[in-house]
Amino acid sequence: MTKAQNAQIIKDTRERILDAAELMFMQHGYDGTSMRTVTGEAGVNLAAANYHFGSKEALMQAVLRRRLDVINRERLRLLDEAEAKAGGKALKPSVIIDCFFGTLLRVAADQKAGGETFLRLLGRTSTDPSNFIRTFMSSEYADVLERYKQAMFLSLPDVPKAEIVWRFHFMLGATSYAIAGTDALQLVTDWQVDEASAAQDENLLPRLMSFLLGGLRAPLPKIETSIEQAASAPFVK
């Protein structure tokens, strides 16, 4: 077996560590996962992790970046494409929402292995209190979020920007929780104990999209301190 063939079948150390870290971080969280657990799962020497990534924090960032770069690049590409097709006219909110949240679920489901694992890791990472994770995530998302925020503002010119941002925030939450697949409260008692269900459920996407769009289109709340009042634009769209 040549070296090239071997490289195709046996993943190199760097990638094995990334795969193992993705799985362990998802199952036990960042602080709950040790470098020994990761390298043990990967079947490599303990020192290899620090050799290839420098530190545990840098390893976590590499795990997130590997998938997020692909997803966010696709998000930008699809939004560009949709705007080009619309030819100057404002996009429908449902199109924007699908470009953002639909892409996440589709790309992750498309990836051969680890796609579902990453989805669940991402869901759990979104509420992680660690400072270095928050800093990394915000810089990783900065461009995409700014782009989508502007698209939403153009799409819903009559809705106060603060309300749009809030609803986008709520949509992020519903999605993060859904893909985390924890169901800590065991609300869905039908799910298996091996908890492999939510993120890989093919019906998750249509169900989630319906819910998100419903929330986005809901009547605006009556906010006490706001100048722009719901009276002038009581409904989104």
Add this chain to the structure above:
Amino acid sequence: MTKAQNAQIIKDTRERILDAAELMFMQHGYDGTSMRTVTGEAGVNLAAANYHFGSKEALMQAVLRRRLDVINRERLRLLDEAEAKAGGKALKPSVIIDCFFGTLLRVAADQKAGGETFLRLLGRTSTDPSNFIRTFMSSEYADVLERYKQAMFLSLPDVPKAEIVWRFHFMLGATSYAIAGTDALQLVTDWQVDEASAAQDENLLPRLMSFLLGGLRAPLPKIETSIEQAASAPFVK
């Protein structure tokens, strides 16, 4: 100063540990918080935590139970009250949602100290992968969730139960994420870096309630494998 007076002003060791643990667990997560951090913040001896609570896991459970018991009892009481007032007729979904999610935000905001801290801890705990936390949370919520699920089923007799459960799941997610107040993606750039904003925002409740009800009332998705099809009841309520 008598002993009774002293007990009112200077909280006893047990309560000081609970307060400190609530704050530290919220800021740094369960695994990211050490017993030394907790007892240091509380100003008590390290051994006091194990003396009063037995273990770190038991301490975490005591932190959660102290507030959740109050909130869930209130949730059951309000639902009983609403059903009694309705006199046999089915409740409106908005009433049920307000009893569940509104109570959470109101009770937590009402409590003198730690109310907002607990809200954010709860949001972050909801996606925690730790097994003992998940087990504890599911048993702590079992009664309330079963009660509310049945109320929702009665309130929306034409909607497939699976869809109701899914939407409740999405609502839990949006709420958890919102009260966690992390904003890891820095979507809301207006928020301060000290991140003290979301959970104590008095406008959060009306905004969240609008979004949740909109999502709940959204048109049902077209599910491929389902026998009960959206065609017969395409809209919730």
Add this chain to the structure above:
DNA sequence: AAATAATTCAAACGTTCGTTTGAATTTTGA
């Protein structure tokens, strides 16, 4: 006031953590 129980305290237990080291081994490039 004496005896008993509850609590606090400093110190230490053994374990696990992230990271580093320097030699051994493999891969690369001339």
Add this chain to the structure above:
DNA sequence: TCAAAATTCAAACGAACGTTTGAATTATTT
């Protein structure tokens, strides 16, 4: 082919972890 670079490896580092101990102190009961 052979020196140089890259990688793997066993071993160890000091620090931090949850928990325990037994004596000292405080609070309660008799």
